[in-house]
Amino acid sequence: MAETDLLSRARATRVVVIGGGIAGLVAARECARVGFTVTLLEASDALGGQIAAAHLDGVRVDAVADSYAPGVQGLVDELDLGDRVVPLADRAVWISGLPGAAPVPAQALAGIPANAWADDVRRIIGWGGAWRAYLDRLRPPLTIGRQKNLGTLVRSRLGARVLDRLVTPLTRGVYGVDPSQVDADAAVPGLSTALTRLGSLSGAVADLLVDAPDTTRRSLRGGMSVLVDALAVDLAALAVDLRVGAPADRLERDGEAWRVHVAGDEPLPADVVIVATPRTAALALLDAAGAPVAADDPAVPAPADVVTLLVASRDLDAAPRGGAVYPVSAQAASVLHADAAWPWLAEALGGGRHLLRVRLPRPDAAASAPDDDAVIALALAEASAALGVALPPGALHAAHRVVVEPAAPASVLGHADTVAAVRRSVARTPGLAVVGAWLGGAGIASTVADAIAEADRVRHRVLWANDSGPDVKPPAL
Ligand SMILES: Cc1cc2nc3c(=O)[nH]c(=O)nc-3n(C[C@H](O)[C@H](O)[C@H](O)COP(=O)(O)OP(=O)(O)OC[C@H]3O[C@@H](n4cnc5c(N)ncnc54)[C@H](O)[C@@H]3O)c2cc1C
Numbered sequence: 126m127a128e129t130d131l132l133s134r135a136r137a138t139r140v141v142v143i144g145g146g147i148a149g150l151v152a153a154r155e156c157a158r159v160g161f162t163v164t165l166l167e168a169s170d171a172l173g174g175q176i177a178a179a180h181l182d183g184v185r186v187d188a189v190a191d192s193y194a195p196g197v198q199g200l201v202d203e204l205d206l207g208d209r210v211v212p213l214a215d216r217a218v219w220i221s222g223l224p225g226a227a228p229v230p231a232q233a234l235a236g237i238p239a240n241a242w243a244d245d246v247r248r249i250i251g252w253g254g255a256w257r258a259y260l261d262r263l264r265p266p267l268t269i270g271r272q273k274n275l276g277t278l279v280r281s282r283l284g285a286r287v288l289d290r291l292v293t294p295l296t297r298g299v300y301g302v303d304p305s306q307v308d309a310d311a312a313v314p315g316l317s318t319a320l321t322r323l324g325s326l327s328g329a330v331a332d333l334l335v336d337a338p339d340t341t342r343r344s345l346r347g348g349m350s351v352l353v354d355a356l357a358v359d360l361a362a363l364a365v366d367l368r369v370g371a372p373a374d375r376l377e378r379d380g381e382a383w384r385v386h387v388a389g390d391e392p393l394p395a396d397v398v399i400v401a402t403p404r405t406a407a408l409a410l411l412d413a414a415g416a417p418v419a420a421d422d423p424a425v426p427a428p429a430d431v432v433t434l435l436v437a438s439r440d441l442d443a444a445p446r447g448g449a450v451y452p453v454s455a456q457a458a459s460v461l462h463a464d465a466a467w468p469w470l471a472e473a474l475g476g477g478r479h480l481l482r483v484r485l486p487r488p489d490a491a492a493s494a495p496d497d498d499a500v501i502a503l504a505l506a507e508a509s510a511a512l513g514v515a516l517p518p519g520a521l522h523a524a525h526r527v528v529v530e531p532a533a534p535a536s537v538l539g540h541a542d543t544v545a546a547v548r549r550s551v552a553r554t555p556g557l558a559v560v561g562a563w564l565g566g567a568g569i570a571s572t573v574a575d576a577i578a579e580a581d582r583v584r585h586r587v588l589w590a591n592d593s594g595p596d597v598k599p600p601a602l
Pocket of ligand 1: 143144145146147148149166167168169172173174175176189190191192193194371372373374401402403406431484529530531532560561562563566567568569570572
């Protein structure tokens with residue numbers, strides 16, 4: 126097909142993206158770059174989804190996600206944000222509620238220690254825990270087999286202390302899931318092979334640490350919302366019609382096309398609809414569109430309150446518990462001391478003021494939501510316990526609370542099968558695609574990569590009527 130025909134076919138294709146989180150923004154961008162006519166609908170009054178901002182005491186701060194993994198660097202560079210990039214401060218991550226608190230051992234992967242006798246490991250698991258973990262080194266390699274379940278693997282090789290005091294707080298705090306729901310080899314790539322080769326789990330970790338890829342997180346001066354702002358500018362330049370406060374209610378077939386119903390507005394015609402909402406909204410939209418998917422996800426993290434607290438406390442000036450604390454058996458899954466992790470934020474806040482972010486899972490999602498004051502008071506108490514400093518109500522200057530629907534990480538057991546089943550079902554309905562962290566896996570990096578790949582499939586289907594297209598890429602406009 127001639128290039129001009131491709132361009133006019135692209136321009137005549139109306140794409141509606143539902144959801145203005147990072148998945149929707151990136152999918153919209155990929156479609157607009159080849160000339161599709163794109164409208165993006167965001168239900169709330171701001172773009173970004175879980176890359177959300179709050180204004181506390183005159184400072185714009187991150188309210189949920191606050192950093193990105195190396196996989197996002199390409200997008201950051203494309204958006205010309207290189208001069209905004211800031212590295213994570215070299216602060217330890219701590220575990221609290223041991224009793225007491227201690228930094229996460231330096232030589233560990235996903236909390237699995239390379240050496241049970243190391244001082245920083247023994248401080249957490251005690252002598253008894255270290256002796257039990259040492260059995261891992263003595264067990265014959267033949268008994269290892271291929272245990273996929275991270276929880277079972279760690280408990281059987283290294284004992285309950287390592288599981289409960291190291292691996293569980295990190296898995297729960299970072300991803301909102303239990304180690305028993307996690308695929309060990311997906312969480313720590315190469316673990317099974319190294320374990321089989323070396324005969325012990327801690328030996329495998331020690332081996333993998335030698336060449337461990339750099340996973341150091343970065344952020345942007347001004348917070349991760351700077352990425353969303355830059356994407357919005359880029360999308361506007363690509364003539365994407367960005368609509369906030371526009372929740373899509375329902376999708377309806379209209380011959381070969383779609384009508385997207387938006388609360389209080391005229392239905393929008395579309396040739397292609399890309400659903401980019403969290404899981405619950407996506408399943409409802411697909412169901413109503415006559416494209417129901419069987420998404421029996423093995424592990425869906427509980428919804429969570431994420432509370433950002435601006436406090437005045439000189440006791441926090443020296444960052445007594447580093448940049449992040451993951452408690453053992455507490456209501457909070459994590460307490461982040463954000464300005465200790467990100468020096469730009471410390472500068473913006475000025476001395477004596479500190480920004481804490483507390484993640485409170487809400488396992489009983491059906492129960493009526495507690496009011497803001499109760500949740501904020503709980504967050505303050507949990508932060509005080511995790512950080513080991515008194516934070517009386519008078520220390521609180523400002524607070525922000527948001528309820529999020531977290532996605533499971535791509536490393537949960539069965540995730541790949543679930544995603545494949547969802548994508549197979551959706552592919553049966555022409556002009557429909559689904560993106561978002563619930564499929565790509567929690568985290569901006571995996572969500573972006575998945576959205577780019579899925580938008581690419583959409584482009585090929587529209588322009589060449591297949592999933593992979595010819596060898597040449599469509600011309601970028
Ligand atoms: C507490 C927490 C901290 C995190 N921290 C980090 C971090 O530091 N770094 C990192 O890489 N990842 C982090 N993540 C994960 C990461 O933020 C998410 O995986 C990612 O941002 C999800 O993007 P998304 O576009 O799939 O979904 P979302 O961000 O949830 O966006 C979906 C959008 O769809 C909109 N929507 C819903 N229904 C409709 C509808 N009917 N019509 C129109 N719009 C609709 C929503 O309003 C929302 O804006 C964190 C997650 C949590 C929960």
